[in-house]
Amino acid sequence: MKWLSVHDLKPEDLLRLEFDTVFDQQAALEGQLEPFLQALEEYADEWMPDVVNGKRRREYSRAAVWKSLEERRDENSTGLGLYRTQWPALDMSLSLWFPPLPPNLGIFINVKPLTFFAQAERCHRFVEMVRAWASCHPVMHAVAHSSDDMILADSPSFGRDKKTRRRDGFDKVYEVFWLNVFGPKLVETVGRERMLSTPAHRVEELPNGSVLLVTWPTVADFASKEARLAQARAHAHLRPDLDFDTLLRTLHERSTRLAPVEPRFDPDMAPLLSQVVDRAASHERQGRIAELNAWHPPEPEEWRPAGSALPADVEDQERAREHYSTLAEHLVALLHSEVPSVFEAKPESLTDADFYFWREEFPTSRLREAIDEHAVPAIGAYLGEVLVRNLGGRWIPRQKLEEAQVLVGNRVWLPFVRARHYMRSRQALLDYSLIHLYRVAERHRG
Numbered sequence: 001m002k003w004l005s006v007h008d009l010k011p012e013d014l015l016r017l018e019f020d021t022v023f024d025q026q027a028a029l030e031g032q033l034e035p036f037l038q039a040l041e042e043y044a045d046e047w048m049p050d051v052v053n054g055k056r057r058r059e060y061s062r063a064a065v066w067k068s069l070e071e072r073r074d075e076n077s078t079g080l081g082l083y084r085t086q087w088p089a090l091d092m093s094l095s096l097w098f099p100p101l102p103p104n105l106g107i108f109i110n111v112k113p114l115t116f117f118a119q120a121e122r123c124h125r126f127v128e129m130v131r132a133w134a135s136c137h138p139v140m141h142a143v144a145h146s147s148d149d150m151i152l153a154d155s156p157s158f159g160r161d162k163k164t165r166r167r168d169g170f171d172k173v174y175e176v177f178w179l180n181v182f183g184p185k186l187v188e189t190v191g192r193e194r195m196l197s198t199p200a201h202r203v204e205e206l207p208n209g210s211v212l213l214v215t216w217p218t219v220a221d222f223a224s225k226e227a228r229l230a231q232a233r234a235h236a237h238l239r240p241d242l243d244f245d246t247l248l249r250t251l252h253e254r255s256t257r258l259a260p261v262e263p264r265f266d267p268d269m270a271p272l273l274s275q276v277v278d279r280a281a282s283h284e285r286q287g288r289i290a291e292l293n294a295w296h297p298p299e300p301e302e303w304r305p306a307g308s309a310l311p312a313d314v315e316d317q318e319r320a321r322e323h324y325s326t327l328a329e330h331l332v333a334l335l336h337s338e339v340p341s342v343f344e345a346k347p348e349s350l351t352d353a354d355f356y357f358w359r360e361e362f363p364t365s366r367l368r369e370a371i372d373e374h375a376v377p378a379i380g381a382y383l384g385e386v387l388v389r390n391l392g393g394r395w396i397p398r399q400k401l402e403e404a405q406v407l408v409g410n411r412v413w414l415p416f417v418r419a420r421h422y423m424r425s426r427q428a429l430l431d432y433s434l435i436h437l438y439r440v441a442e443r444h445r446g
Helices: 029-043 062-072 120-136 147-152 162-168 184-190 192-196 225-238 244-258 270-278 282-294 317-335 347-359 368-391 415-422 426-431 434-444
Strands: 015-022 051-053 057-059 077-083 089-097 104-112 139-146 179-182 202-205 211-214 303-305 394-396 405-408 411-413
Touching: 015 120, 015 147, 029 062, 029 120, 051 062, 057 062, 062 077, 120 139, 120 179, 120 211, 139 147, 147 244, 147 282, 179 184, 184 192, 192 202, 192 211, 192 225, 225 244, 244 282, 270 282, 270 347, 270 426, 317 347, 317 368, 317 394, 347 368, 347 426, 347 434, 368 394, 368 405, 368 415, 368 434, 411 434, 415 426, 415 434
Parallel strands: none
Antiparallel strands: 015 104, 015 139, 051 057, 051 077, 077 089, 089 104, 139 179, 179 211, 202 211, 303 411, 394 405, 405 411
């Protein structure tokens, strides 16, 4: 039973819920968890989990939950994962800690994409579920919001080091997100009257002394000017020591960082850069697109005019060309499982190889000696073979590999020199990409 992972979908924002509470270690565990499952089943609807994953995967049912918790239990803890087999993707975990650790129940939910929660009714049902959970046990802390925005806000550290964060916990209102449940202790710290008078879409005192606060009807448009204004007003009300204009400006800056940017990549590099962007975390994606829109690869320097070509200086030119072909086969052997297109020796093969080396951070993740002795000759030979096979190029062999040339039109290209430059660093894989040299050679072959 394979579930749909949030990591299988394209990079985009998701709704994250973090919910921490305590439970009564003396009471039956099933009795305490029943209200959580009841609320989940009542309100989740289209994002309801259908897979329970403990030591094995099971179709969702109450019995499957109890069995999985029992199987995973050790002296101090137990837990399970809840997932979906269809869109929207769900990654949900339920974790329990037992004495001698503080008895704690943690629930984490990621639903992807965030745009799934563009409807007010769907958001309302989500809030009702959290309200039901928070009414069962007083929370230590609970928030639901855009995952990307939470990361930009540095939640849950908010600029604190780990030691300080663990010591102080949520001792003050560091941020107000879309949905918040403030525990009784924090409510008293802020002041119950002040907390209940917060300007927000919904403010409700729960029976156990916690306070539920929702800033805006829908979470998917959290970055809109209106939603940010509501967020800043609530935060400034709860923290009168903070400046409202500064809070609002910070929120708008985060919105700007997350605003969609249209890709306008260098045409030679667009297929490669699209893959590079897809590897970026979604909260970094738009900034990465903007950065790569402004970037253009330097013009290749690994060439000479055909009239300045060095003559072949080997006795057996055909044998030298066979040697280059053999070196190129070494690259095919290295990459064939990860980059199947390498067998074809097409321009697209170069793009795929570029992306593989970039993804693997090859220049820094492998031994430099192995790169210089094996990878650089194989890459240079493969690049030369692609020029020969696709652009009608011709090898001009030389005793020194770095002097070997491929004649294409009115230029000779130095593929082994390009390979050496290419393997200097991860950034060099883009600056000296194989596909860019090929495209430039293609334009000059006439």
